[in-house]
Amino acid sequence: MNTPSEAVRERSEPDPGPVVGERRQLINIAYRLLGSLAEAEDAVQEAYARWYAMPREQQEAIASPGAWLTTVASRVCLDLLGSARVRRERYVGEWIPEPLPDRTEWIGGPAGGGSSTEPADPADRVTLDESVNMAFLVVLESLTPAERVAFILHDVFRYPFAEVAEIVGRTPAACRQLASSARRRVSAAQAPAAAPPAGQAVRVVRDFKEAWEAKDIGALVGLLDPDARMFADGGGQVSAVLRPVEGSERIAEYLIHIAGRAPGLTLLERTVNGRPGLVAQHAGVTVTVAAFGLADGRVTHIWAVRNPEKLRPWTAE
Structure with missing residues (x-):
């Protein structure tokens, strides 16, 4: 629900800040879902395009633009994951998720373009943690699209199953089962030995x-x-x-x-x-x-x- 101050601000001049501020979270989610920075950018861009295509009145009626953008971007990713399997069957050789550099070594940035070697805007960077190490991303490729979305949104980003269900188009109980199945497959595929310090x-x-x-x-x-x-x-x-x-x-x-x-x-x-x-x-x-x-x-x-x-x-x- 919007607070009174938010409602007043939204009825005045357009303030893209809060919406644009969701970009980093959306890129982080989309990259983990797709394993491709280029496809993640496209999915997030599509979500923003749908947002800005809506009349102002419809935008004002949405209590949480961030949640709306997350839902749309995740659904776009779900569709892409469904078609990705077909595309990757035609891929020449092995398909490996797109590698990401450390933020201090990032060149150009995911927005691309230009010849600048300055680091990208931090809002466009993917947060590097255990959920983006290459071994983990490779295991995710073995999951079904619905399993991957349920697992990433719930286990990595801590979205409740009620919200995951709205995105995946299944019941919360079904999404709980999807995440549980994905969790078992990820655990079984990971090496029993602990990663070194x-x-x-x-x-x-x-x-x-x-x-x-x-x-x-x-x-x-x-x-x-x-x-x-x-x-x-x-x-x-x-x-x-x-x-x-x-x-x-x-x-x-x-x-x-x-x-x-x-x-x-x-x-x-x-x-x-x-x-x-x-x-x-x-x-x-x-x-x-x-x-x-x-x-x-x-x-x-x-x-x-x-x-x-x-x-x-x-x-x-």
């Missing part, structure tokens, strides 16, 4: 970088879990393995092969989705962003994103 993770990734630069296959094998898996996403636009590379020795050999074929490749330690990762640059251009899954002091997963469309926040245009 931040300092240890940094050291492992740094040692991995140095071994790769030195083309030390023995050191790489020692840093990789024997059952490690590596995934690469080129989107059919750049070269990338189309299937997972499995096993420490095969991954090490593949990485050494890449290093031999790309002289002048520069590896940089960077934060990727809130955790230590690596960025590969060639002639100053970011060509790969790698996220790591770690357990017991070894690398268990590597997700290497090479699709240029997913590297916008990492590349100065």
Whole structure:
């Protein structure tokens, strides 16, 4: 319900501040739902377009514009998730969620455009926490669209099931079951070993970088879990393995092969989705962003994103 001061303000000159101020929350929700910053931007833009297309009288009748925008953006995401499975069946190779840099390393910003290398407006940044680490986002891809929406809105953003039900178009009891099912699948898919402390993770990734630069296959094998898996996403636009590379020795050999074929490749330690990762640059251009899954002091997963469309926040245009 609007307070008297809000009602007076809304009846006077348009004040887009409170509505525009919802953008960060909407982007955060949409990115976690879709795993794609570009699609998240589109979903949020669509929600705002519908808001501004309404007559002023209808806007004033909405008690909570933020809740309305969240509902609309989440429904747009739900529709996109339904069509995404069809699109990703035609995707060339592995589809990996779009990697995000640390806020201090963000280039250009999700709004895109221009050649500025200044950090983006903080309102447009995605908050980096455990719900955006790459391993978690990859697991979310196995959920049904309804499970993903119910789980993210309730378990991550703490929306009550009554509100989730309105968005998903099911009963609160059904949404509770959806979230419970998603919770079980996420728990089952996550590694039983706890993630290493931040300092240890940094050291492992740094040692991995140095071994790769030195083309030390023995050191790489020692840093990789024997059952490690590596995934690469080129989107059919750049070269990338189309299937997972499995096993420490095969991954090490593949990485050494890449290093031999790309002289002048520069590896940089960077934060990727809130955790230590690596960025590969060639002639100053970011060509790969790698996220790591770690357990017991070894690398268990590597997700290497090479699709240029997913590297916008990492590349100065």
